Amino acid sequence: MDALTERMRAFIGAHVVPAEKSLMAGDAAALRRAQERARAAGLWGLPLPVALGGQGMALADYADVAIVEGHSDAGPAVCGSDLLLDTTMLDRYGSPAIRERYVRAMVAGDASPSFAMTEPGQAGSDPSGLTTTAVRDGDAYVLTGRKWFTSRATHAAFTTVACRTEDGGISLIVVPAGAGGLRIVREVPVLGAGGQYELALDGVRVGAEQLLGAPGEGLAIAGERLALGRTLRCLRWLGQARRAFDLMVARMRGRVVRGRPLADRELLHQYVFDSHAELAAAEALTRAAVAALTEGTGVKNAVATAKVVTARAYGTVVDRAIQVYGAEGLTDDTPLAMLHRGARAARILDGPDESHISAVARRLLTSPAAAVPS
Structure with missing residues (x-):
């Protein structure tokens, strides 16, 4: 484990920190180059499941490496470990169609996820104030609302949206990029830096298979x-x-x-x-x-x-x-x-x-x- 940690330390110092300004500015070409170097160095997807193409490190084993990888805020994206949350969530709760379309593509580095929970004018720590709705219409859901502080929205293959369904509970629905009615309103500057976005969902229609888990299980x-x-x-x-x-x-x-x-x-x-x-x-x-x-x-x-x-x-x-x-x-x-x-x-x-x-x-x-x- 010490050898792997030192390999990660050397990699971050040689390939991530020198490119940090470009990576943090959202330079897609710089990110792709750095990710290819991470693959070549055997450092891609360390905590991602083996069955999906990752290296399967347990969290307790990965912890030391994660600290070193986190030396730069760009490190997890370069090494693919920032995909762990969405890979785990979709693999565990997604329909077969969701898993087939997105999970392996994420682990391969060919698809980026986005997650939309917080809403303008609402306390992000209080989900009872969530106003985005998803109304069932036959074999589909129709989503309406606003989200912000949504990272990677400009290049994500999909956005998982927290919304209120007709059962009164909160559900999570995966919205593909380019879905009709899904619109990026603006980039939200955060202390002078970018990377966060406000989204509008104006009658976005997606298939019912895009629901994660059962209705009301979102929280x-x-x-x-x-x-x-x-x-x-x-x-x-x-x-x-x-x-x-x-x-x-x-x-x-x-x-x-x-x-x-x-x-x-x-x-x-x-x-x-x-x-x-x-x-x-x-x-x-x-x-x-x-x-x-x-x-x-x-x-x-x-x-x-x-x-x-x-x-x-x-x-x-x-x-x-x-x-x-x-x-x-x-x-x-x-x-x-x-x-x-x-x-x-x-x-x-x-x-x-x-x-x-x-x-x-x-x-x-x-x-x-x-x-x-x-």
Whole structure:
């Protein structure tokens, strides 16, 4: 496993970080070139199922590699591991037609997924406010509504849409790209960067076989997806936070001010220690979340706790690194501005800190035994 982790570290450093600006800007040709290099290096699809063409690494084994792969936010897309959520969801809950059309194509790198849950004007953490509807009409569903914060929408082969069906529950329906009535309204800038989109569904008609699971099962399916997704995010955030930590340490060692390196300034030693301690705590909690998912026990508290602590650690470490770099840290001459955007979004993505904190606290007040195991 150490050898594989080191291979991934070398690959990310040689082929992903140098192309990072193009990859993060959505350059499809740059992404395709990097993905071909990942295949040639034997690093494509590490956690994807063997039966579908992946390498079948268990989450517990993949965790170390995921942290290194996450050193760059582009790493998972280059190595295909960002397909794990949609591949798992469609393979488990999709109809034979869905699985045949999309699953193997995703694992082969020939189809990109998109997922549309959040809606303009609605709290993303409160699915009871969902207004997009899917009305059954014979052997089809007709979808109407708006979605935003939908990534990869411009080049996705399909978008899985969370919608309210006539049973009153929430369902997930796979909408093919190019479906009549599906329209990209705009790209939504996020802290000055792109990559997120607002979609309109104006009477989009799709076959009933596009439903995942049964009507009304959407929240349960999405809950499974989110538990794994939040844990994967934590692993990747750890990689990016470590990158910021390494940049901060290198700057302190190499920057000389008034004849002394910054590393000699005792005030900055607090930055190093606090960052080290916060990252260690975040990693321990993230590994506890991996263990909970693997064992199927205590998942909610373990994942939510890891998500909050890791997102906060990511943000504070990046902030300290920027402070050590000074004005240069505010520019795009270093990765820190990009990391700062990711770190700030981390406290909102997949549910804001406050929602997770309240949910965990309520469970602990009801059952203290539900605490994350040590």
